[in-house]
Every structure is written in C-alpha cells, then in structure tokens.
Amino acid sequence: MSDIALPVSSWMDEELTMLEDACRQFYERECVPHYEEWEAQGSFSRDLWLKAGEMGLLGAEVPEEYGGLGGSFAHDAVIAYQGNLAGIDGWGGGLHNSIVIPYLIHYGSEDQKMRLLPRMISGDLIGAIAMTEPGAGSDLQNIKTSAIKDGNHYKISGSKTFITNGALANMIIVAAKTDPKAGGRGISLFLVETDGLDGFRRGRNLDKLGMKSNDTSELFFDDMRVPASALLGPEEGKGFAQMMDQLPQERLLIGVYAMARIERALRHTVDYVKERSAFGHKIAEFQNTQFALAECSTEATIAKTFLDACIAEHLEGKLTTEKASMAKYWLTDLQAKIIDRCLQLFGGYGVMSEYPMERMYRDNRIERIYAGTNEIMKLVIARGLLKD
Numbered sequence: 001m002s003d004i005a006l007p008v009s010s011w012m013d014e015e016l017t018m019l020e021d022a023c024r025q026f027y028e029r030e031c032v033p034h035y036e037e038w039e040a041q042g043s044f045s046r047d048l049w050l051k052a053g054e055m056g057l058l059g060a061e062v063p064e065e066y067g068g069l070g071g072s073f074a075h076d077a078v079i080a081y082q083g084n085l086a087g088i089d090g091w092g093g094g095l096h097n098s099i100v101i102p103y104l105i106h107y108g109s110e111d112q113k114m115r116l117l118p119r120m121i122s123g124d125l126i127g128a129i130a131m132t133e134p135g136a137g138s139d140l141q142n143i144k145t146s147a148i149k150d151g152n153h154y155k156i157s158g159s160k161t162f163i164t165n166g167a168l169a170n171m172i173i174v175a176a177k178t179d180p181k182a183g184g185r186g187i188s189l190f191l192v193e194t195d196g197l198d199g200f201r202r203g204r205n206l207d208k209l210g211m212k213s214n215d216t217s218e219l220f221f222d223d224m225r226v227p228a229s230a231l232l233g234p235e236e237g238k239g240f241a242q243m244m245d246q247l248p249q250e251r252l253l254i255g256v257y258a259m260a261r262i263e264r265a266l267r268h269t270v271d272y273v274k275e276r277s278a279f280g281h282k283i284a285e286f287q288n289t290q291f292a293l294a295e296c297s298t299e300a301t302i303a304k305t306f307l308d309a310c311i312a313e314h315l316e317g318k319l320t321t322e323k324a325s326m327a328k329y330w331l332t333d334l335q336a337k338i339i340d341r342c343l344q345l346f347g348g349y350g351v352m353s354e355y356p357m358e359r360m361y362r363d364n365r366i367e368r369i370y371a372g373t374n375e376i377m378k379l380v381i382a383r384g385l386l387k388d
C-alpha cells in the first residue's frame, strides 16, 4: 500500500518503532492469511491468542513484577494501530490489553494480579468486560444483574449481551448490582474465571453487520457462584466509579482504531485510483478525485495531530474524560465519512467483497455505537462545558 505520509507521533521512540515493525510482521504472517476463515467462523482462533502472547503483544502495560513489559498505553496504541492498519479489525486484543487488563492493574488485589495477569499475558486467559444487558446499554446504572453475598461467595444472576470476545473469553469482568436500590453506587465489578464454572452459560455468537471475525456474544449467569475474592476493589459499590475512571483510555483506543482505518482506506484508495482508468484517463487524473483525496488527507492529518496530542496527554495522566470523548466521537465520525468517500472512488468495486472497502464500510459502523455512543460522548462533552 502507498505511504500517505501522516504526521509521525511525537510520543514514538526507538523501542516503539521496533514494536511497530514486529507487529506489522506478526499481523502479515499470522493474521492476514487466515482472516477470511476467521470471518466465516465468527471468531479468531484460540491459537492466535497464544501466538500473540508469545510475541509479547498481550499485556504490554502490565508491570514487570507480574510478568509484563512494564510498558504504557503507547505500546498498546502501537499494537492496536498496526492491527487495524493491516485490516485485522475484529481482533479483541485491544479490548483485552487496553480495557480489561487496566482494571486489574488499577484495582486488583495483589493476589488477583499474581493469579490472573501472567495468564492474560500468555493468552491462556482471554479477557472480556460484560456491562451491557438487553435492557441497559447507554443507561448502565440501570443494569439488573445481581450479585448477592452468601458467606464466602457471591451468587450472580442475570444476563449480558453484545459482549466482545464473548465466545472465547475465560476471564470476564462482570458488572452487577450488589445493592439494587443504590443506582450507580450499588454496582460492583467481579473478576470471573469461567472455565468449569457452574451457572455460567454462553449464548449465541451474534451475527452482525461487520467485525464478523470478532465473537460478540450473549452471556447468562444462573445463580453463578464466585468466591468473595472475585470482587474487584476493596469494597462493594465501587464498580460505576471504576468504569468511569477507565473510560478515557477505552475511548482513546477507539480513536486509535479509527485513525488506523482512515490511513488504511486512504492508502488503498491512492493505489486504486492510480491503476483504474475511465474515459482514457486514470481515475487519479480527474479533478474530483484529487479534491476528494486532498480533503480526506487534510482531515486525516488534522485527526492524527489531535489523536497524538490526546495520547501524549494520556501518557502524562492529563487526558480529561471530555477530550477522550471528543477523540472517540470525532474520529469515528470522520472514519465513517472518509471510508464512504474512498469507497465511492472505487465505483462498483467498492461494494465487492474481493476489494478492501466493502469490509471496511461494514466494519467501521459499530465504532460510533460501542464504548459509549457518539450521542453519549456529546452529552459528556457538553456537561463538562456547561458545569458551574
């Protein structure tokens, strides 16, 4: 693919550049040749997770005392960006690395970290986070799954839906109400190891518009008993605050996905318009093509500059929830617009599945919905702006 010369990230260094090269080779070698098969079966292979673990692509943010690289979100951003640039859009490694593992790092007890993190780094444990329920998505405070203390155990009952990695995950963070009357303050998070766990049931691997290689599933908890030590954090009722604290990184990750896909769409399109001819001219020679690509490239440059500034702020612990929400909503909106414009330049081939834009068009749609819909992002931004 053509290089489209986007700005180089200020936070990159020599080590991260080496990681970038290693990722590129890994995705090309281990993922690209199998991608169609994973799309057809509706999930990645278990083996891929283990290979990613061997390559050091899982748990890069984990401190060295728990077997990790002691890296930062910069490492995970590189791993996620290169995956999406290579078209491995559906892999839930980003969620495992940048969403699930940080809960353990930030709120896990010493015992939970020692027990779970090394196996999450190796890929023996695959992470998921189960917040959404059939009756509660944006309105998370309204979840109905309950966790009732029963001696040294909690009894968890309820169901979840739309859970990324849901068919393969065996270390699932489950949000449940320990006090149903207390609204958000009654929510607690549990670290649930599902292998051989009574009362845990997976539902359908849901068929969806895009990201078909990612297993997105329903989960059911029928009086599922977990030890009291599965509670995340020192006491009950902290789950909502924990989720709110972790959202900036989750939203930034979605911004990273969006940016990589913008770059990918533009690279493919530049290649295509130089090859394809109409009326005796290359498509690239038409002024409409040049204007469209010039506009997309300008917007991509602005987007990358903004995203890099957000990542740099996040690495210094200074990224606000509002700014992370801006990155999530604006980059995913831009991604949709640029992919649509690029597809148009492919003509009919744009909607053919042998060509890259067709899958990119389908895969990108969910980005404006999950990790908080773009409408919710705007509410968060406005709330910050209007507060006294």
Ligand SMILES: Cc1cc2nc3c(=O)[nH]c(=O)nc-3n(C[C@H](O)[C@H](O)[C@H](O)COP(=O)(O)OP(=O)(O)OC[C@H]3O[C@@H](n4cnc5c(N)ncnc54)[C@H](O)[C@@H]3O)c2cc1C
Pocket (backbone or CB within 6 Å): 128, 129, 130, 131, 132, 136, 137, 138, 139, 161, 162, 163, 164, 165, 208, 211, 216, 366, 369, 370, 371, 372, 373, 374, 375, 376, 379
């Ligand atoms: C492929 C996929 C993967 C997912 N992965 C996960 C996962 O791993 N874990 C997990 O817990 N969840 C996951 N989700 C769930 C996702 O986060 C929710 O779908 C999302 O938060 C929206 O919730 P909802 O679908 O219930 O929509 P609703 O909340 O019902 O929203 C419907 C519409 O109403 C709008 N709306 C809602 N409230 C307001 C408001 N106050 N003001 C203005 N507009 C509003 C929304 O923006 C949306 O347009 C996933 C979803 C999908 C489709």
